[in-house]
Amino acid sequence: MAAAMRLPLLLCGHCCCVALRILSFKPNCATFSSSFRLRSSPQLGRRCFLGSDLVLRGSRGLSWAAVAKVKAQERRGDLVLGIETSCDDTGAAVVSTDGRILGEALSSQADLLSQWGGVVPNLAQSEHFKAIDRVVAEALANARVHESDLSAVAVTIGPGLSLCLRVGVRKARDIARAHRLPLVPIHHMEAHALVARLTEEAVNFPFVVLLVSGGHNLLLLAQDVGQYLQLGTTVDDAIGEAYDKTARLLGLNLKHGGGPALEEIALEGDPNFLNLSVPMRSQKNCNFSYAGLKNQVRLSIESQNISPDLPISEATSEERQLRADIAASFQRVAVQHLEDRCRRALEWARTIDPSVDCLVVSGGVASNKVVRSKLNNLVEAVGLRLVCPPPRLCTDNGVMVAWAGVEHYKRGIIDPPPPVDEPDDVRLDLRPRWQLGEIYAEGESFACSLKKTGDHPSLTAQVRNYMQGSH
Ligand code: KG4
Numbered sequence: 001m002a003a004a005m006r007l008p009l010l011l012c013g014h015c016c017c018v019a020l021r022i023l024s025f026k027p028n029c030a031t032f033s034s035s036f037r038l039r040s041s042p043q044l045g046r047r048c049f050l051g052s053d054l055v056l057r058g059s060r061g062l063s064w065a066a067v068a069k070v071k072a073q074e075r076r077g078d079l080v081l082g083i084e085t086s087c088d089d090t091g092a093a094v095v096s097t098d099g100r101i102l103g104e105a106l107s108s109q110a111d112l113l114s115q116w117g118g119v120v121p122n123l124a125q126s127e128h129f130k131a132i133d134r135v136v137a138e139a140l141a142n143a144r145v146h147e148s149d150l151s152a153v154a155v156t157i158g159p160g161l162s163l164c165l166r167v168g169v170r171k172a173r174d175i176a177r178a179h180r181l182p183l184v185p186i187h188h189m190e191a192h193a194l195v196a197r198l199t200e201e202a203v204n205f206p207f208v209v210l211l212v213s214g215g216h217n218l219l220l221l222a223q224d225v226g227q228y229l230q231l232g233t234t235v236d237d238a239i240g241e242a243y244d245k246t247a248r249l250l251g252l253n254l255k256h257g258g259g260p261a262l263e264e265i266a267l268e269g270d271p272n273f274l275n276l277s278v279p280m281r282s283q284k285n286c287n288f289s290y291a292g293l294k295n296q297v298r299l300s301i302e303s304q305n306i307s308p309d310l311p312i313s314e315a316t317s318e319e320r321q322l323r324a325d326i327a328a329s330f331q332r333v334a335v336q337h338l339e340d341r342c343r344r345a346l347e348w349a350r351t352i353d354p355s356v357d358c359l360v361v362s363g364g365v366a367s368n369k370v371v372r373s374k375l376n377n378l379v380e381a382v383g384l385r386l387v388c389p390p391p392r393l394c395t396d397n398g399v400m401v402a403w404a405g406v407e408h409y410k411r412g413i414i415d416p417p418p419p420v421d422e423p424d425d426v427r428l429d430l431r432p433r434w435q436l437g438e439i440y441a442e443g444e445s446f447a448c449s450l451k452k453t454g455d456h457p458s459l460t461a462q463v464r465n466y467m468q469g470s471h
């Protein structure tokens with residue numbers, strides 16, 4: 001009994017702030033603290049805390065945390081497995097706490113995407129089901145480690161498609177439960193933002209981050225892990241969605257995604273062919289809107305009698321040129337809108353904190369070369385640095401989740417292992433809609449509002465509550 005810890009059970013980690021504070025953070029060294037502290041979120045504790053008891057034991061008859069401590073001492077750098085299934089990519093990776101990518105694997109649903117012209121949630125879920133065991137096994141095999149060598153399992157719990165998130169979260173919980181590992185719940189957009197700190201030297205807080213993907217357009221001031229001020233977001237569509245829709249209407253080959261296809265054909269076109277208006281120029285904020293641009297381009301495509309059903313590969317050379325011109329015009333304006341908003345966001349951010357010295361751009365659209373080069377010019381003109389992760393880490397992948405897991409793990413922002421007797425049908429904590437940062441309202445003396453997206457408080461609010469409660 002001496003080696004066993006009796007701890008209250010926190011059902012299915014229903015929020016990431018309800019956790020055992022089991023790690024004490026020391027730079028470069030994640031050793032386990034000998035003192036255990038149990039706390040629950042002031043806001044959410046009652047909702048998540050069931051009050052039943054759980055005995056945690058490791059395989060050597062020691063407590064779970066004592067086993068983890070021994071494991072940590074045996075190795076150079078702890079290992080975190082990351083699992084990503086929020087949309088249409090099944091990704092897994094093993095990353096060490098000292099920042100080495102030891103192994104990764106990815107299964108994409110490109111064929112389904114081009115067949116259906118978008119993500120169909122139940123089909124995407126069944127692809128994740130088919131792929132998840134193989135992808136995780138491959139990532140571990142590439143890293144030459146076994147599940148039992150891991151120190152924690154990180155998994156995207158939102159935002160994303162609930163059906164898809166479920167597959168990754170179930171897998172992560174199974175591994176964590178079997179090996180008594182802490183779980184690290186991850187916000188997908190934070191993972192996109194933090195991966196720059198893995199791949200680039202000296203991306204220190206605070207920095208500005210532009211996240212551009214299929215479902216999100218976010219401008220944030222990243223102040224620390226789990227601490228974001230939202231400078232701007234989209235009021236309707238995200239840029240990736242506009243790329244995808246336009247690519248479909250132009251009859252492009254969607255096998256590798258609409259964005260890459262449009263970028264490629266735009267190389268052959270005249271960016272000034274269409275006189276499209278840049279969105280929201282009269283609104284002096286950092287928000288985005290792509291629905292109007294998408295519509296302008298759709299009307300042009302219709303007026304030119306371009307049929308989306310005629311693949312570009314079968315178009316005459318004049319038809320191909322027309323499509324290239326429209327693609328290039330769309331891209332010019334889409335990227336101009338990003339430039340406008342980033343310029344203002346950098347001004348705002350430097351007013352809030354003059355030590356900001358770089359703009360990180362991540363998310364699928366950040367792999368676009370025009371986006372990179374235009375934003376690079378903008379950033380250099382104001383004496384800052386542009387940081388873009390390598391293209392393969394800009395789109396969805398397991399590495400970014402594992403690394404975000406490392407960042408949280410090193411700060412002790414983790415959940416305990418799931419109970420050994422957790423039923424398969426336990427209600428999982430999935431957050432299809434989940435705000436990352438608190439909203440910055442310019443002109444309101446840097447006031448932050450706690451507006452929410454979905455039913456959950458923002459990650460930032462939760463982490464702050466958690467940290468405050470643990471001191
Ligand atoms: O981050 P991501 O992989 O998944 C989401 O979380 O949405 O982003 C996917 C989005 C898609 O809309 C895709 O068309 C877009 O990123 N994308 C691109 C490029 N590569 C991916 N958009 C423009 N140019 C690209 N090269």
Ligand code: ZN
Binds near residue numbers: 214363364396
């Ligand atoms: Zn993404």
